[in-house]
Amino acid sequence: MQDRSDAVHPLDAADPLSRKRAAFELPAGVIYLDGNSLGPLPAHVPERLAGVVRAQWGQSLIRAWNDHDWIDLPRRVGDRIARLVGAASGTVVAGDSTSVNLFKVLAAALALRPGRTVILSDTGNFPTDLYMAQGLRDLLARGHELRVVAPEEVAGALGPDVAVLMLTEVDYRTGRRHDMAALTRAAHVAGALAVWDLAHSAGALPVDLAGAGADFAVGCGYKYLNGGPGAPAFLYVAPRHQAEAVQPLAGWMGHEAPFAFDLDYRPAAGADRMRVGTPPILSLAALDAALDVFDDVDMAALRARSISLCELFRTEVEARCPGLVLASPRDPQARGSQVSFRFADGYALMQALIERGVIGDFRAPDIVRFGFAPLYVSHADVLAAVDILADILDTRAWDAPRFKIRAKVT
Ligand SMILES: Cc1ncc(COP(=O)(O)O)c(C=O)c1O
Numbered sequence: 001m002q003d004r005s006d007a008v009h010p011l012d013a014a015d016p017l018s019r020k021r022a023a024f025e026l027p028a029g030v031i032y033l034d035g036n037s038l039g040p041l042p043a044h045v046p047e048r049l050a051g052v053v054r055a056q057w058g059q060s061l062i063r064a065w066n067d068h069d070w071i072d073l074p075r076r077v078g079d080r081i082a083r084l085v086g087a088a089s090g091t092v093v094a095g096d097s098t099s100v101n102l103f104k105v106l107a108a109a110l111a112l113r114p115g116r117t118v119i120l121s122d123t124g125n126f127p128t129d130l131y132m133a134q135g136l137r138d139l140l141a142r143g144h145e146l147r148v149v150a151p152e153e154v155a156g157a158l159g160p161d162v163a164v165l166m167l168t169e170v171d172y173r174t175g176r177r178h179d180m181a182a183l184t185r186a187a188h189v190a191g192a193l194a195v196w197d198l199a200h201s202a203g204a205l206p207v208d209l210a211g212a213g214a215d216f217a218v219g220c221g222y223k224y225l226n227g228g229p230g231a232p233a234f235l236y237v238a239p240r241h242q243a244e245a246v247q248p249l250a251g252w253m254g255h256e257a258p259f260a261f262d263l264d265y266r267p268a269a270g271a272d273r274m275r276v277g278t279p280p281i282l283s284l285a286a287l288d289a290a291l292d293v294f295d296d297v298d299m300a301a302l303r304a305r306s307i308s309l310c311e312l313f314r315t316e317v318e319a320r321c322p323g324l325v326l327a328s329p330r331d332p333q334a335r336g337s338q339v340s341f342r343f344a345d346g347y348a349l350m351q352a353l354i355e356r357g358v359i360g361d362f363r364a365p366d367i368v369r370f371g372f373a374p375l376y377v378s379h380a381d382v383l384a385a386v387d388i389l390a391d392i393l394d395t396r397a398w399d400a401p402r403f404k405i406r407a408k409v410t
């Protein structure tokens with residue numbers, strides 16, 4: 001079978017964003033459709049990181065906290081992410097994991113709605129978000145309830161008992177995208193606050209947190225932002241909540257004056273009060289460097305390319321792979337930057353694809369998921385990936401015992 005990944009597709013030739021691919025180190029022979037689990041390595045990151053290690057840590061030692069302003073790196077990286085998610089400077093801080101950040105902002109949001117007991121979410125949310133809400137509910141022991149409804153039923157489930165609407169904008173399995181502005185408005189009309197998880201949005205599509213009126217948000221550094229495995233996550237606090245929002249992980253880095261070493265906690269001004277402990281400088285430096293790739297990227301152009309890639313994939317797969325059932329919305333505006341299909345032996349199918357160099361992932365029970373990060377995936381990649389997918393299905397190559405052995409991480 002001919003490999004089409006090196007052929008130039010006219011849609012790639014015409015798009016200035018195609019040049020961005022050279023900014024990444026991608027292994028030869030791989031079509032990487034899993035940037036929604038772990039973004040690839042931006043080519044300049046190793047050298048930049050080596051500089052931070054050798055020159056800053058190695059030479060400046062403890063002085064680097066001041067000399068290289070390590071202490072404010074969470075806010076500086078936050079400001080760079082803010083541009084990508086429609087947030088003002090000073091409203092986003094980077095650090096901790098998405099799960100921990102969600103715990104903090106959810107607790108802060110609940111405290112701003114005393115007397116209301118319901119956290120409303122949906123069955124499409126990523127499990128860690130629901131787990132963190134369950135843990136917080138149990139810890140608070142004040143009669144809170146986590147109410148989980150189908151994604152289409154969220155708006156109708158808002159009522160006078162709802163304290164917080166907690167949703168992930170783009171569903172990790174189906175790619176279904178909530179209307180953030182409309183649901184935030186509906187939450188506010190019902191007297192609730194809206195907390196958004198942007199794990200599958202930040203760096204993949206334009207987000208307008210300020211325009212949507214979101215109250216709080218969290219997101220992930222290692223997916224579309226390409227910050228590396230376990231990269232720091234981020235959180236957002238709307239300016240109108242910054243003076244009152246209080247989170248329970250009252251660590252010294254969220255204190256108004258950490259180096260006063262006071263015995264009592266006083267939260268810092270602004271989003272800095274959401275910080276907890278010493279920031280992971282090397283991981284933040286890698287994320288900081290990775291964000292350079294976005295500096296000259298117009299998010300509207302990025303979205304246009306994302307839709308073009310996803311539509312090409314969807315239409316080709318639907319035409320050539322009749323055994324696969326579309327699990328994502330057909331309307332590109334109702335999706336994030338991924339396309340998913342259902343297939344009973346999805347795990348084996350994905351292993352067969354990975355063996356042939358097409359890396360996506362499988363989500364139980366039967367979803368094969370393909371992420372299209374517009375900065376390094378091309379239209380030529382899409383066609384080459386569909387050739388391989390169709391061949392694997394036509395020949396039933398997936399139906400081999402070695403593809404059915406489940407790995408620890410899928
Ligand atoms: C929507 C969503 N939220 C949260 C997470 C988990 O984030 P973390 O592992 O940084 O806590 C993920 C994926 O891992 C995710 O897809």
Ligand SMILES: Nc1c(O)cccc1C(=O)C[C@H](N)C(=O)O
Pocket residue numbers: 036037038126172409410
């Ligand atoms: N964080 C991950 C990991 O440590 C290993 C494997 C996958 C992940 C993921 O991020 C999964 C991802 N949140 C998802 O949408 O399925």
